[in-house]
Amino acid sequence: MPAAPRRDTRGIVDASGLMTRVRFRRHAPAEPLRRHLEHYWLIDWDLTEPYVSHVVPHPSVNVVFQDLPGQRPFGVVAGIGLGLFSKELAGRGRVCGVQFRPGGFRAFAPGLAVTELTGRELPLEDVFEDVRPDPADTAGAVLGPDDEHTRVAALDAFLLRHGPAPDPRAELAMDLVDRIRADRTALRVGDFAREAGLSVRAMQRLFSAYVGVGPKWVILRYRIHEALEHAESAAAVDWADLAAGLGYADQAHLVRDFTATVGVPPTAYAPG
Structure with missing residues (x-):
């Protein structure tokens, strides 16, 4: 924390x-x-x-x-x-x-x-x-x-005035999202759930009730945030290398997700 x-x-x-x-x-x-x-x-x-x-x-x-x-x-x-x-x-x-x-x-x-x-x-x-x-x-x-x-x-x-009320499931949800944010290898919900000692269904219910979106959505969003930060800060980005570093199977998958989220493809991204 x-x-x-x-x-x-x-x-x-x-x-x-x-x-x-x-x-x-x-x-x-x-x-x-x-x-x-x-x-x-x-x-x-x-x-x-x-x-x-x-x-x-x-x-x-x-x-x-x-x-x-x-x-x-x-x-x-x-x-x-x-x-x-x-x-x-x-x-x-x-x-x-x-x-x-x-x-x-x-x-x-x-x-x-x-x-x-x-x-x-x-x-x-x-x-x-x-x-x-x-x-x-x-x-x-x-x-x-x-x-x-x-x-x-x-x-x-x-x-x-309104809390926080003690809730072990909230603690678990926060800890799991922290792991997703910090660990680039956390890419597959099934593997991540098993490592956490949960079934996929139990993890999905937990995220729905406490986070508001599913674990797969969280994984994707944090990867797009990192890609966007690279686009903002670097004069030139090797998108194929970045895609591999973020755990994508190939550059095309990163381009598709980035474009769907930000509205323009990463190769055309030009802040300002």
């Missing part, structure tokens, strides 16, 4: 273009929350022209508080996005988000199977009933302070 937020830009398409237009920061949550959260992410912008950001989503649930032009502050619970996520940023705005570790969200909403959130955004009050009758008050408490450490403290206070 990391003590500090990661610094990479995995999943962000044209990361350099986004960072020149917004103030993007990550913060660590309070100690009792760190087992279940990746980090908090804060974005502020003041743009003279609209900008569309694109993200290849992580296999994570996010709680997102937003202050957008012409709207009252509001919050949503965003399940895992299955496709490329695009968002237009315009005018002046502020977002404070919570990225949960894959498998970690259900400790804060024990009655909700995470697969029910997949591909969806729900109003905050639909998941956390105590923010009624005026969820804008909760969102305003997070978004209102100019001092970002005060915003982080408000996020801590909100989450600590």
